[in-house]
Amino acid sequence: MKIIHIGILGYGVVGAGVAKLLKTKKQLLESRIGTVLNLKTIADIDTKTDRGVDLGTTRLVLDANEIINDPGIDIIIETIGGKTIARQFILNALENKKHVVTANKALLASFGNDLVKAARKNQVDLAFEASCGGCMPIIKALRESLVANDIKSMSAILNGTCNYILTKISREGSNFEDALRSAQELGYAEAEPSLDIDGFDTAHKLAILNSLAHGMEINLKDIHVEGIRNITPVDIEFARSFGYTIKLLAIGKIHENYVEARVHPTMISGSNPLSYVDSSMNAIVIDADATGQTMLYGHGAGMMPTASAVLSDIADIARNIISGSKRRLPILGYPEDNIKPLPILSMEELYTKYYLRFEAQDHPGVLSKISGILGENNISIKSVHQKGRKSNGKVPIVMITHIAKEEWVQKALKQILKTDSVVGDPVVIRIEETDQE
Amino acid sequence: MKIIHIGILGYGVVGAGVAKLLKTKKQLLESRIGTVLNLKTIADIDTKTDRGVDLGTTRLVLDANEIINDPGIDIIIETIGGKTIARQFILNALENKKHVVTANKALLASFGNDLVKAARKNQVDLAFEASCGGCMPIIKALRESLVANDIKSMSAILNGTCNYILTKISREGSNFEDALRSAQELGYAEAEPSLDIDGFDTAHKLAILNSLAHGMEINLKDIHVEGIRNITPVDIEFARSFGYTIKLLAIGKIHENYVEARVHPTMISGSNPLSYVDSSMNAIVIDADATGQTMLYGHGAGMMPTASAVLSDIADIARNIISGSKRRLPILGYPEDNIKPLPILSMEELYTKYYLRFEAQDHPGVLSKISGILGENNISIKSVHQKGRKSNGKVPIVMITHIAKEEWVQKALKQILKTDSVVGDPVVIRIEETDQE
Numbered sequence: 001m002k003i004i005h006i007g008i009l010g011y012g013v014v015g016a017g018v019a020k021l022l023k024t025k026k027q028l029l030e031s032r033i034g035t036v037l038n039l040k041t042i043a044d045i046d047t048k049t050d051r052g053v054d055l056g057t058t059r060l061v062l063d064a065n066e067i068i069n070d071p072g073i074d075i076i077i078e079t080i081g082g083k084t085i086a087r088q089f090i091l092n093a094l095e096n097k098k099h100v101v102t103a104n105k106a107l108l109a110s111f112g113n114d115l116v117k118a119a120r121k122n123q124v125d126l127a128f129e130a131s132c133g134g135c136m137p138i139i140k141a142l143r144e145s146l147v148a149n150d151i152k153s154m155s156a157i158l159n160g161t162c163n164y165i166l167t168k169i170s171r172e173g174s175n176f177e178d179a180l181r182s183a184q185e186l187g188y189a190e191a192e193p194s195l196d197i198d199g200f201d202t203a204h205k206l207a208i209l210n211s212l213a214h215g216m217e218i219n220l221k222d223i224h225v226e227g228i229r230n231i232t233p234v235d236i237e238f239a240r241s242f243g244y245t246i247k248l249l250a251i252g253k254i255h256e257n258y259v260e261a262r263v264h265p266t267m268i269s270g271s272n273p274l275s276y277v278d279s280s281m282n283a284i285v286i287d288a289d290a291t292g293q294t295m296l297y298g299h300g301a302g303m304m305p306t307a308s309a310v311l312s313d314i315a316d317i318a319r320n321i322i323s324g325s326k327r328r329l330p331i332l333g334y335p336e337d338n339i340k341p342l343p344i345l346s347m348e349e350l351y352t353k354y355y356l357r358f359e360a361q362d363h364p365g366v367l368s369k370i371s372g373i374l375g376e377n378n379i380s381i382k383s384v385h386q387k388g389r390k391s392n393g394k395v396p397i398v399m400i401t402h403i404a405k406e407e408w409v410q411k412a413l414k415q416i417l418k419t420d421s422v423v424g425d426p427v428v429i430r431i432e433e434t435d436q437e
Numbered sequence: 438m439k440i441i442h443i444g445i446l447g448y449g450v451v452g453a454g455v456a457k458l459l460k461t462k463k464q465l466l467e468s469r470i471g472t473v474l475n476l477k478t479i480a481d482i483d484t485k486t487d488r489g490v491d492l493g494t495t496r497l498v499l500d501a502n503e504i505i506n507d508p509g510i511d512i513i514i515e516t517i518g519g520k521t522i523a524r525q526f527i528l529n530a531l532e533n534k535k536h537v538v539t540a541n542k543a544l545l546a547s548f549g550n551d552l553v554k555a556a557r558k559n560q561v562d563l564a565f566e567a568s569c570g571g572c573m574p575i576i577k578a579l580r581e582s583l584v585a586n587d588i589k590s591m592s593a594i595l596n597g598t599c600n601y602i603l604t605k606i607s608r609e610g611s612n613f614e615d616a617l618r619s620a621q622e623l624g625y626a627e628a629e630p631s632l633d634i635d636g637f638d639t640a641h642k643l644a645i646l647n648s649l650a651h652g653m654e655i656n657l658k659d660i661h662v663e664g665i666r667n668i669t670p671v672d673i674e675f676a677r678s679f680g681y682t683i684k685l686l687a688i689g690k691i692h693e694n695y696v697e698a699r700v701h702p703t704m705i706s707g708s709n710p711l712s713y714v715d716s717s718m719n720a721i722v723i724d725a726d727a728t729g730q731t732m733l734y735g736h737g738a739g740m741m742p743t744a745s746a747v748l749s750d751i752a753d754i755a756r757n758i759i760s761g762s763k764r765r766l767p768i769l770g771y772p773e774d775n776i777k778p779l780p781i782l783s784m785e786e787l788y789t790k791y792y793l794r795f796e797a798q799d800h801p802g803v804l805s806k807i808s809g810i811l812g813e814n815n816i817s818i819k820s821v822h823q824k825g826r827k828s829n830g831k832v833p834i835v836m837i838t839h840i841a842k843e844e845w846v847q848k849a850l851k852q853i854l855k856t857d858s859v860v861g862d863p864v865v866i867r868i869e870e871t872d873q874e
Contacts, residue, residue, distance in 0.1 A: 032770060129582070140582055141574050148744075273713065294734060295734035296734075297732040308725070319765050324762055328762060
């Protein structure tokens with residue numbers, strides 16, 4: 001039986017999860033793949049911390065080059081994270097003709113096109129199922145299952161930290177800071193949570209998924225990104241009264257010559273299956289022309305779900321090796337020569353519905369002034385709620401608009417701010433409706 | 438560019454869907470797969486009906502052997518259905534070293550082990566993503582994505598007809614016959630609906646999924662099957678009052694040396710994501726040891742969703758052909774030599790919770806008699822609802838039990854029937870609870 005030798009770069013949570021599966025599922029993997037997957041070497045700058053995995057004959061070394069330059073190693077797993085050293089290690093590994101598996105979405109979103117080129121040049125595989133949606137087989141669905149479909153749209157909850165926080169605010173009426181603290185205590189959020197809660201992690205994943213869905217180069221920089229710091233229990237309560245839930249969504253849609261790609265808090269109704277996805281769970285709804293709407297749901301992060309996705313990549317590559325098939329699947333779903341540049345729609349050009357909340361002065365005529373300015377800017381109002389005066393003498397005015405252009409909305413809001421009818425910045429949350437609405 | 442030639446046996450709804458995708462998505466498929474997929478010939482005993490597909494140079498012939506014996510054809514798609522002629526055609530095609538793609542779950546469930554042997558003997562691929570769950574990538578998830586997981590359990594809604602009917606009864610209080618008629622009018626149910634509504638179609642799919650999940654031979658005959666003919670608005674209403682929804686579920690669970698495999702109407706609570714799967718949609722929840730709970734959701738049937746799944750198989754095989762990899766994946770997820778026989782638990786041995794509804798005589802002591810017999814049989818009652826007398830002088834008594842053994846329940850029900858306290862057969866619906874309950 002052929003032995004396939006594996007090296008892991010980075011022995012943190014995910015690296016240890018991968019090691020654990022390779023060790024504890026040795027027999028299952030051999031039985032399924034028909035080959036031995038031997039975890040030969042792990043490299044980490046910390047070789048002291050016990051990760052709770054019985055490593056047996058596997059070597060734990062300090063120097064990554066002992067793996068990258070080992071001619072006996074076939075597949076290298078990068079579980080270091082970040083965009084500096086991980087990038088160089090992967091490039092060196094590809095240069096040495098190693099197949100590489102990574103879960104590093106930040107790296108792929110920023111430098112994925114270069115990594116794909118390097119893998120192609122060296123005729124090896126680069127796999128990253130674990131980079132988007134943890135154990136949900138999103139990459140496989142887009143690259144393989146939906147091969148005969150044009151993907152019309154994707155909308156997804158791809159960050160468990162944000163979804164946990166929004167669920168907590170929604171269920172318990174906590175404010176954002178308390179919900180974040182709870183997420184940190186439970187280990188869902190990092191001490192430095194910006195990557196998650198400001199939407200960047202979600203945008204990294206969307207950049208990758210867009211590329212796979214539409215055969216376009218990975219493009220992170222043009223994705224509009226807003227996080228969830230400003231979501232308040234008040235807006236969640238208003239949303240509920242209109243039949244909406246607030247989720248941080250990654251939205252990708254194809255148009256004639258461009259794509260929409262945006263990450264922001266979004267109101268969705270109960271007819272959207274994402275509205276039932278709570279706590280730290282992730283899900284993606286894909287609307288494709290042959291399949292119609294499909295959804296994948298699962299744990300988007302965590303040691304073992306992420307490791308499971310890494311193992312599915314390892315198994316795919318191992319099966320390629322033993323069946324003598326090289327680079328069987330193009331890395332981004334399309335052969336590199338067929339990947340086309342597709343521009344991302346600038347946010348001002350977006351048409352959607354809006355939830356607007358103003359803190360208005362309690363003067364006569366304020367509602368008329370606000371709605372007048374909206375009307376002058378082509379924005380038509382679907383419904384208005386005005387609630388009784390608050391203790392500070394201000395009145396919250398909440399409006400749901402019909403479909404309007406983002407540019408008009410931003411212009412109208414600036415004009416409204418100038419009138420002194422309102423206090424502070426208005427809250428703007430976009431509404432995403434399903435075809436049935 | 439290499440050309441891969443394809444033949445379709447059976448030009449009905451699904452066959453026409455496959456032809457339509459091969460024709461209309463020609464450019465997309467070439468762009469993604471890097472090869473030409475040429476639909477060379479279609480065979481059907483009806484060559485007159487216009488299926489609305491522009492066939493171009495594709496030949497439409499009467500004789501399937503023109504495809505099966507054509508040395509120029511690489512992949513044969515079987516979309517005839519049924520277990521007689523389709524079986525012989527597939528065996529002949531495999532014998533002629535053709536790769537075969539089929540959506541035929543009835544055939545696979547009954548004769549799949551033989552077909553797998555024939556494919557192995559002839560060193561060709563046999564693929565069937567479309568056989569279970571339409572366009573949901575269930576087969577791919579089990580064979581590839583979850584490769585490093587032990588699958589603990591699967592529960593699934595796999596028949597759109599049944600789910601449509603149950604949703605209609607639930608939402609509108611229709612009786613079963615009216616809901617079935619509505620399903621037939623909408624094209625969800627066949628004129629002869631038994632295969633769907635008596636649960637057999639669901640059982641076919643479960644037999645296939647069990648094999649893939651646990652590396653066991655396909656075993657249809659030992660699966661316990663009940664359909665939905667006896668589900669009434671009354672039971673759905675009672676279910677709702679206890680917080681449950683009734684779905685026709687396929688349930689597969691692994692135990693030490695055996696599996697549970699059963700298809701029957703099942704009460705599930707709102708904490709089970711399947712409870713939100715309505716109308717003709719399908720979904721599967723897979724609980725695996727590394728990933729935890731994941732769910733796939735989508736259209737389980739229909740022309741284009743099914744054709745999309747067939748195309749994903751065609752693309753996989755085409756990619757194998759052009760990358761020079763033969764039989765890259767074992768057909769049932771495990772190499773044939775590693776597939777173990779695993780017995781299915783006999784139904785009497787099942788432990789679960791039960792919903793029981795009796796039409797009781799309105800006499801003093803009846804409730805005490807029923808609950809006494811249940812108690813003597815070790816069945817402990819969690820809650821009881823007894824509603825006021827009906828016009829016929831009978832009282833409905835509804836009970837939810839704690840976990841009990843099926844054998845005990847069946848024995849107790851026989852004893853209760855003998856007492857003349859109840860009229861007609863009691864309604865028994867099993868309750869499936871999630872880990873959180």
